[in-house]
Amino acid sequence: MSVLVDKSTRLCVAGVTGKEGSFHTLNNRRYGTNVVGGVTPGKGGQDVEGIPVFNSWAEAMAAAQPNTAMIFVPPRFAADAILEAAAAGVALVIAITEGIPAHDELRVYNTLKRDRAGGNPIRLVGPNCPGILSPGKANVGIIPASFFKEGNVGVVSRSGTLTYQIGNEIARAGFGCSSIVGIGGDPVPGSSFVDILELFQADPETELIVLSGEIGGSAEEEAAQYIAEHVTKPVVAYIAGFTAPAGKQMGHAGAIVSGSSGTAAAKAQALEERGVRVGRTPTEVAELAVQILRG
Amino acid sequence: MDLLEYQGKQLFARHGLAVSAGKMVDTVDDAVAAAAEVGYPVVVKAQVLIGGRGKAGGVKLADDEAQVREHAGNILGMDIRGHTVRKLWVEHASDIASEYYASVLLDRQAKQPLVMFSTEGGVDIEEVAEKTPEKLVRHHVDALQGLSREEAVQIATRGGADADVVEGVADALGALYEVWMQEDATLAEINPLIVTPERQVKALDAKVSLDGNALYRHPDNQGLSDAENEDPIERRAKEQGVQYVALDGDIGILGNGAGLVMSTLDVVAQAGGKPANFLDAGGGSDAAKIKQAVELILSNERVRAVLFNIFGGITRCDEVAKGLIAAFEELKPSVPFVVRLDGTNDVEGRELLAQAALPNVHPAATMNEAAEKVVALAKEES
Numbered sequence: 001m002s003v004l005v006d007k008s009t010r011l012c013v014a015g016v017t018g019k020e021g022s023f024h025t026l027n028n029r030r031y032g033t034n035v036v037g038g039v040t041p042g043k044g045g046q047d048v049e050g051i052p053v054f055n056s057w058a059e060a061m062a063a064a065q066p067n068t069a070m071i072f073v074p075p076r077f078a079a080d081a082i083l084e085a086a087a088a089g090v091a092l093v094i095a096i097t098e099g100i101p102a103h104d105e106l107r108v109y110n111t112l113k114r115d116r117a118g119g120n121p122i123r124l125v126g127p128n129c130p131g132i133l134s135p136g137k138a139n140v141g142i143i144p145a146s147f148f149k150e151g152n153v154g155v156v157s158r159s160g161t162l163t164y165q166i167g168n169e170i171a172r173a174g175f176g177c178s179s180i181v182g183i184g185g186d187p188v189p190g191s192s193f194v195d196i197l198e199l200f201q202a203d204p205e206t207e208l209i210v211l212s213g214e215i216g217g218s219a220e221e222e223a224a225q226y227i228a229e230h231v232t233k234p235v236v237a238y239i240a241g242f243t244a245p246a247g248k249q250m251g252h253a254g255a256i257v258s259g260s261s262g263t264a265a266a267k268a269q270a271l272e273e274r275g276v277r278v279g280r281t282p283t284e285v286a287e288l289a290v291q292i293l294r295g
Numbered sequence: 296m297d298l299l300e301y302q303g304k305q306l307f308a309r310h311g312l313a314v315s316a317g318k319m320v321d322t323v324d325d326a327v328a329a330a331a332e333v334g335y336p337v338v339v340k341a342q343v344l345i346g347g348r349g350k351a352g353g354v355k356l357a358d359d360e361a362q363v364r365e366h367a368g369n370i371l372g373m374d375i376r377g378h379t380v381r382k383l384w385v386e387h388a389s390d391i392a393s394e395y396y397a398s399v400l401l402d403r404q405a406k407q408p409l410v411m412f413s414t415e416g417g418v419d420i421e422e423v424a425e426k427t428p429e430k431l432v433r434h435h436v437d438a439l440q441g442l443s444r445e446e447a448v449q450i451a452t453r454g455g456a457d458a459d460v461v462e463g464v465a466d467a468l469g470a471l472y473e474v475w476m477q478e479d480a481t482l483a484e485i486n487p488l489i490v491t492p493e494r495q496v497k498a499l500d501a502k503v504s505l506d507g508n509a510l511y512r513h514p515d516n517q518g519l520s521d522a523e524n525e526d527p528i529e530r531r532a533k534e535q536g537v538q539y540v541a542l543d544g545d546i547g548i549l550g551n552g553a554g555l556v557m558s559t560l561d562v563v564a565q566a567g568g569k570p571a572n573f574l575d576a577g578g579g580s581d582a583a584k585i586k587q588a589v590e591l592i593l594s595n596e597r598v599r600a601v602l603f604n605i606f607g608g609i610t611r612c613d614e615v616a617k618g619l620i621a622a623f624e625e626l627k628p629s630v631p632f633v634v635r636l637d638g639t640n641d642v643e644g645r646e647l648l649a650q651a652a653l654p655n656v657h658p659a660a661t662m663n664e665a666a667e668k669v670v671a672l673a674k675e676e677s
Binding site: 245 | 438542607
C-alpha cells in the first residue's frame, strides 16, 4: 500500500504542452505512472508523445476518466485550473505551480471546503509542492524517484530538496518509503500535515512517519496536537529554520517568522512535548528513523 | 512587500477610508512647503519600515515653520534601528478623542480572513491580546462571501466603540476589508484608528503588506517598494530572480530549494559558524545562473568562506560544477569554497571539479562534513 498515488492513478496534466509540464509528465510516465491525458485550452486534439490533449477538464473527464490532476500552468491561471479540475470531478488535485497569489489560494481552499461539505470530496495537495511519489507504483510531480526505495516510511514535507536529502539518507541505510508527500511551502496549502498524517496512520504498509517542517505558520503545532491524539505509529520530525531571523521571508512564501510565533524552536518544542523525536540535522532525522526501524 | 505609512494611507484614501491631508517629502525645504499647504499644526513623521518610530524621535509635532525646519532636519538621515530615514510624511495634526485599533489579515491557521478591532488603540496590540484579550474582538470572515455591513457593525459594537461612532467604525472596517481584498494585501492595519472631537473616524497610521505574487494584477502598486532601504545585494538578487536574504555572518551559502538552504544555515550555525546569507538558486539552475549567484555572494565583503550545498533533483550537479568553474575563471575568488554535490549527475559534477582543480575548493561528502569544513576555513581566514 501507499497513500494518494499508486497503480490505480489515472493522471491528467494541466499545462502538459508547456516546457516544464511536458518534461515532468513524460518523466512520470517513464516511471510507470498511468498518464491518461493533458489539458491545454485551445490545443485539444493534439498529443504530447501519445498523451492526448483536451481543451477542458470536462472533456478530459468524459474521454479519459482521470482520477488525479497535476497542475503545471503559470501562477495566474493556476487557481482556475485547480477549480476546473475539481468541478469536473477529479478526486485528487496536485498543484506544482509556485507563486500563486495568496488570495487565490484562499479562494481555492474555501471553495473546495464548501464543495466537500456539499458532498464533493476533492483533495488538493500543494500548491508550490514537489508532488507525491509512491516508490515502485507511481510518481506525480517533480520528485527524483531514483533517490527513494520501496519500503515502510511515510514522508510528509513542506520542502522538496530537504525531503530528498532525508529520504536519500534513509535509502542509503537500506530502508525505503511507502509514499513521499510534498504539501508545499505556501501560506494556504490545500492539504496540511494533519491531513496526510491521517492517511499514513491508516495505511497498513507505513510503519513510521517522517515529518519535515519549517518556520512560519502553525501547521507543525497542529500536527503535534493531532499526533498526540490520533497517531499510534512512531513519528520522527525535522524543522528547518532555527537560525532564520524574524521578519525575513526565507524563500518559501510561507516561511517567515512573525513576532514570536512560527519559530523553529517553538515548533520543535510542541512536537517533543508530545513524544515526537525531533532531529537537529537531516542526518540525525534519518538516523533516528533507522534506529526505530531496526527496533 | 511592506508599504511605508504614506503609501498605505494613499491606498486607504483610494478606498474611501478617511486620512489627514498630508504630503511625502524628502528635503527640509519641501517639508516647510508641505506644512504650509496642509495647514499648521502638522506632524512630521519618519517613513521607515520599522516600528517604534515615535520612541526613536522620528515623529514630531510642529506649530510653525521654525519647528518644521528643526524637526525635519533632525529626522531626515536619522537611523531608526538600522533604517535610514530618507522620506518624511508631513500631515495636518489631528485632535484625538479616542484611539482604536483595526486590522484585516490572512489567518493561516483558520485559512480565513481575520478582522480584529479594539478600543485599546495606540499601543502595542500584541500586548493587548496577551493582557486583556477580552478587549480585542477577533472575527473570521467567510473568504467567499466577504465582510458584510451587518458583520462590520457587530464587530464595532462588540468591541465597545462609542455608540455614536459605531457606524463610522463599521465604515472604516468595510473600507479596510476592501483594501485587503482588492489590493491583494496579506495585512492591512490601522493603529491608531482615531475618533476626533468632531466624531470623525480616521486612520492616523497605516501598516500594509501586499502579496508580491499578486502584483501583476496591480500595475499601480508595482513601484511601491522601499527600494532605497533594501539591502543592495537583495535588490540585485531580486532583479536576477534569485532568492537572497542578507544575514550578518561571514560564511556565504548557496543551495537549491528553500528548505535545504534553511537547513544548511542551521547546520552551519550548529558547527559554530555564522552564515552571511540565504541563497536559494532554485530548481533546475544552469551554469549561468550559478555563476551569477556566486557573484552575488562574493559582492558581500564580509564573506570569508563559501559553502555550496546541492542536492540535485531537477538541478543537475554537473551544471552546478560548470557554473562554479565559470565563476572562478571570471571572478578569481580569494576565499575558500567547500562544495557538497549529491543527487542528479553528482558523479559527473565531482569529476568536473576534480579535473578543473580550482584553487582553494574543497569537496565534502556530506552536509555535516561540509558545514564543519567551511566553519574551520572561515576561522582560518579571519
